[in-house]
Amino acid sequence: MCISQSNKLFRLKPIVFKIALVFLLSITINRDHIPSNSPSVAQTPQSPRLSLETMRFDGNLSFDNIQHASKDFGNRYHLMPTAVLYPKSISNIAQIIKHVFNLGLTSHLTVAARGHGHSLEGQALAPDGVVIDMESYKSPVMTFHTGEKHPYMDVSAGELWINILHESLKRDLTPKSWTDYLHLTVGGTLSNAGISGQAFRHGPQINNVYRLQVVTGRGDVVTCSDEQNADLFNAALGGLGQFGIITEARIALEPAPTKVKWIRALYSDFTTFTNDQERLISHSRGAFDYLEGFVVINRTGLLNNWRSSFNPRDPVQAEQFTSDGRILFCLELAKYFNLEGVGEIELEVDSLLTELSYIRSTLFLSEVSYVDFLDRVHMSEMKLCENDMWDVPHPWLNLLVPRRSIHSFAEEVFHNIVKDTSNGPILIYPVNKSRWKNGTSLVTPDENVFYLVALLSSAMPYSVGRDGLDAILARNRRIVKFVGDSNLGIKQYLPHYTTTQEWRAHFGDKWEVFLRRKMAYDPLAILAPGQRIFPRANAFVRH
Ligand SMILES: Cc1cc2nc3c(=O)[nH]c(=O)nc-3n(C[C@H](O)[C@H](O)[C@H](O)COP(=O)(O)OP(=O)(O)OC[C@H]3O[C@@H](n4cnc5c(N)ncnc54)[C@H](O)[C@@H]3O)c2cc1C
Numbered sequence: 001m002c003i004s005q006s007n008k009l010f011r012l013k014p015i016v017f018k019i020a021l022v023f024l025l026s027i028t029i030n031r032d033h034i035p036s037n038s039p040s041v042a043q044t045p046q047s048p049r050l051s052l053e054t055m056r057f058d059g060n061l062s063f064d065n066i067q068h069a070s071k072d073f074g075n076r077y078h079l080m081p082t083a084v085l086y087p088k089s090i091s092n093i094a095q096i097i098k099h100v101f102n103l104g105l106t107s108h109l110t111v112a113a114r115g116h117g118h119s120l121e122g123q124a125l126a127p128d129g130v131v132i133d134m135e136s137y138k139s140p141v142m143t144f145h146t147g148e149k150h151p152y153m154d155v156s157a158g159e160l161w162i163n164i165l166h167e168s169l170k171r172d173l174t175p176k177s178w179t180d181y182l183h184l185t186v187g188g189t190l191s192n193a194g195i196s197g198q199a200f201r202h203g204p205q206i207n208n209v210y211r212l213q214v215v216t217g218r219g220d221v222v223t224c225s226d227e228q229n230a231d232l233f234n235a236a237l238g239g240l241g242q243f244g245i246i247t248e249a250r251i252a253l254e255p256a257p258t259k260v261k262w263i264r265a266l267y268s269d270f271t272t273f274t275n276d277q278e279r280l281i282s283h284s285r286g287a288f289d290y291l292e293g294f295v296v297i298n299r300t301g302l303l304n305n306w307r308s309s310f311n312p313r314d315p316v317q318a319e320q321f322t323s324d325g326r327i328l329f330c331l332e333l334a335k336y337f338n339l340e341g342v343g344e345i346e347l348e349v350d351s352l353l354t355e356l357s358y359i360r361s362t363l364f365l366s367e368v369s370y371v372d373f374l375d376r377v378h379m380s381e382m383k384l385c386e387n388d389m390w391d392v393p394h395p396w397l398n399l400l401v402p403r404r405s406i407h408s409f410a411e412e413v414f415h416n417i418v419k420d421t422s423n424g425p426i427l428i429y430p431v432n433k434s435r436w437k438n439g440t441s442l443v444t445p446d447e448n449v450f451y452l453v454a455l456l457s458s459a460m461p462y463s464v465g466r467d468g469l470d471a472i473l474a475r476n477r478r479i480v481k482f483v484g485d486s487n488l489g490i491k492q493y494l495p496h497y498t499t500t501q502e503w504r505a506h507f508g509d510k511w512e513v514f515l516r517r518k519m520a521y522d523p524l525a526i527l528a529p530g531q532r533i534f535p536r537a538n539a540f541v542r543h
């Protein structure tokens with residue numbers, strides 16, 4: 001979020017919460033487990049504010065300092081909560097949830113954890129409910145366990161990844177798997193997956209966590225791992241906040257490098273590009289530490305802005321390379337190293353690069369510190385903030401495309417639907433999930449190798465043209481429709497749907513498990529209402 005907020009926020013119609021899942025819940029909920037103070041005939045629900053004001057509670061529950069909790073990075077949904085909890089302890093969180101749970105079917109109250117509020121579609125909002133400001137809660141210290149064979153650190157889930165990076169580097173250690181942007185919270189990314197250029201080696205962030213502490217939708221505080229309460233552990237990982245509030249996480253660490261060789265090279269042929277990407281992720285070891293890629297659409301001229309801090313290996317030829325406005329694909333790689341090992345690394349990188357088939361004159365290299373590499377998007381954030389272009393609407397679309405479909409997808413989406421303007425970066429890179437943790441709530445395509453395709457659009461405020469919100473949303477709808485109609489086995493990442501049918505289709509054969517876990521850990525559907533998967537169970541919509 002920019003420090004000086006611009007007031008030019010879009011005012012959009014509040015979305016209407018009307019998922020017809022009540023029906024489904026009403027037949028599945030085991031009513032014995034629900035507090036039975038609910039009326040059997042419909043009457044007016046208790047005022048949410050009143051029911052919070054009258055509870056006995058010694059935590060910091062604010063009815064005034066709530067404005068920031070009504071919006072997110074997507075900047076399209078603006079919905080006020082009734083109150084924001086600034087927790088001082090885990091038991092504050094448990095108390096609030098228990099209170100809401102005990103109101104049972106007499107209340108509409110919901111509870112959402114808010115990490116850094118960097119959701120795209122209102123997922124961290126709780127309209128008329130309680131938002132828990134996780135970032136304001138810091139456990140006393142981050143605790144390190146460095147003597148072990150597998151070192152780790154315990155952190156509070158509201159901690160930003162950037163702070164975790166800085167703290168772990170003080171001990172020459174680092175987490176293994178990241179997101180492209182580090183001003184996100186641990187709880188927020190673990191509720192999705194946390195996928196970036198390291199995921200092909202280490203799996204997403206949910207693969208690199210040994211233990212969680214969770215407050216369930218019943219207000220119970222539970223420690224879980226693969227050994228203990230494994231079902232809740234798996235449920236919470238990639239669980240879209242549906243099963244509990246993650247309060248603490250134990251993060252896997254490894255020795256930290258100090259420097260990074262950062263490489264970009266261009267391709268004009270899509271198949272050559274994906275072949276090289278797939279070849280690189282199949283190296284079992286000794287290959288790169290990070291692999292991503294992006295689409296370069298309609299950039300005419302000398303292609304200077306996307307590589308400003310990179311040096312061409314062949315300056316003379318690179319100077320002459322022009323794109324003619326055709327679509328290009330940029331492979332992005334990184335190799336970590338320490339200064340003592342620099343000679344060896346250079347040989348290794350050169351040998352890996354000779355295997356590849358990029359356009360020879362377009363190899364660009366850069367050498368940066370490990371921190372600057374990982375925090376790279378924050379640098380762009382600061383620039384965009386200066387131009388008032390960070391706090392704009394972000395109609396993003398993230399898809400996981402199975403390998404067998406990537407060519408049909410690219411043909412239709414890059415060459416047809418978004419052929420002229422992209423309104424922001426389009427990332428594309430493969431991962432291989434065969435060694436990823438199985439059984440979490442994360443939904444992926446059925447094929448082991450799939451591509452993350454991220455269309456990270458920014459809408460120009462007030463524009464009604466191709467760079468405006470409506471045009472980008474229309475384009476996204478075309479893509480989603482194509483994906484739905486074409487039966488390509490594509491899944492959404494950071495999924496967003498409005499009907500139960502769509503959610504069911506998204507989860508596919510994981511739906512039954514997801515539903516069972518919901519009944520077990522949050523039977524009233526109190527948690528993370530902004531995901532709009534389950535409506536809050538209550539007595540007033542029942543007939
Ligand atoms: C600039 C930018 C770059 C990004 N890059 C990547 C990337 O490279 N890879 C990637 O995988 N994702 C990426 N994302 C997406 C990001 O991981 C998600 O949007 C994530 O949810 C944001 O984290 P947050 O802390 O802001 O969560 P919030 O938006 O605050 O919350 C997200 C959801 O999780 C729930 N939640 C939050 N905290 C908790 C908790 N402690 N326990 C239970 N539920 C909780 C919320 O209720 C909400 O439903 C990016 C987002 C942005 C804005």
Ligand SMILES: *[C@@H]1O[C@H](CO)[C@@H](O)[C@H](O)[C@H]1NC(C)=O
Pocket residue numbers: 278281282432433434435448449
């Ligand atoms: C994916 O990983 C598995 C296990 O390491 C391997 O057998 C398989 O060949 C990989 N697939 C590709 C396309 O790299």
Ligand SMILES: *[C@@H]1O[C@H](CO)[C@@H](O)[C@H](O)[C@H]1NC(C)=O
Pocket residue numbers: 298325419420421
């Ligand atoms: C490419 O972008 C320019 C503006 O930079 C625009 O005028 C032109 O129409 C675009 N070309 C195509 C093929 O869409």
Ligand SMILES: *[C@@H]1O[C@H](CO)[C@@H](O)[C@H](O)[C@H]1NC(C)=O
Pocket residue numbers: 438439
């Ligand atoms: C992953 O889990 C599913 C069910 O949760 C199971 O059917 C499948 O066989 C598992 N796959 C592997 C590779 O363990």
